[in-house]
Amino acid sequence: MRxxxxxxxxxxxxxxxxxxxxxxxxxxxxxxxxxxxxACLESLQAEGVVRRFGARIDQRRVGITVNAxxxxxxxxxxxxxxxxxxxxxxxxxxxxxxxxxxxxWEYNLFTVLHQPDHRSLWRHLSALSAESGIDDFVVLxxxxxxxxxxAARILPVAVPGSRSGP
Numbered sequence: 406m407r408x409x410x411x412x413x414x415x416x417x418x419x420x421x422x423x424x425x426x427x428x429x430x431x432x433x434x435x436x437x438x439x440x441x442x443x444a445c446l447e448s449l450q451a452e453g454v455v456r457r458f459g460a461r462i463d464q465r466r467v468g469i470t471v472n473a474x475x476x477x478x479x480x481x482x483x484x485x486x487x488x489x490x491x492x493x494x495x496x497x498x499x500x501x502x503x504x505x506x507x508x509x510w511e512y513n514l515f516t517v518l519h520q521p522d523h524r525s526l527w528r529h530l531s532a533l534s535a536e537s538g539i540d541d542f543v544v545l546x547x548x549x550x551x552x553x554x555x556a557a558r559i560l561p562v563a564v565p566g567s568r569s570g571p
Contacts (some may be wrong), residue, residue: 406454409437413445414454420461464519471520471546475530476512478541484514487537491516496529512543 408470421427432439448453464470479487484502491514492500497519499517516533520526526546534540 407445408456409435409441409445413442414449417455421458421487468521469519471523471526473518473520473526473530473547474545475518475533476518476543476545477514477516477537478512478537479514479537480515487539488514490537491533494529494533494544496520497533512541516541 413431416431416434422430424430426439428442431440432442435442446455464472464528477487477491488500488502491497496518497516498519499515502513503515505511505513518526518529520529523546527545530542530544534542
């Protein structure tokens with residue numbers, strides 16, 4: 406990626422500034438034109454680096470208080486089919502495969518759900534289980550939260566050998 410792309414991403418990673426002309430403000434900080442910022446963002450969207458712009462909502466403040474990671478034990482030959490089926494459910498926010506540790510941890514498909522209460526969570530889990538035919542699963546409900554930040558962070562200064570950018 407070009408240096409301007411990294412700079413624009415660094416400016417946006419904590420949100421769009423709440424000002425009348427946010428992209429002009431970003432351009433001013435970077436010493437480029439607003440058109441250059443827009444062109445850069447269009448390119449980043451076309452490349453799939455920037456997927457969308459949207460509000461980041463504090464889920465607890467809007468009543469979504471139950472978060473659960475669910476580990477499912479799925480036969481290896483069914484992981485693709487079951488994973489895609491579970492991922493198609495709108496209440497599933499993450500769905501991914503992980504390796505097992507034979508004899509210690511046999512759960513290989515993971516989903517994450519965020520719900521307003523435990524009853525809603527179990528209703529959705531029951532539906533996922535019934536639809537997939539998978540009834541061996543472990544539910545890990547979040548307790549106290551110590552840290553929550555977006556997964557991808559671009560460091561302000563590049564670290565040699567890192568993927569944080571130039």
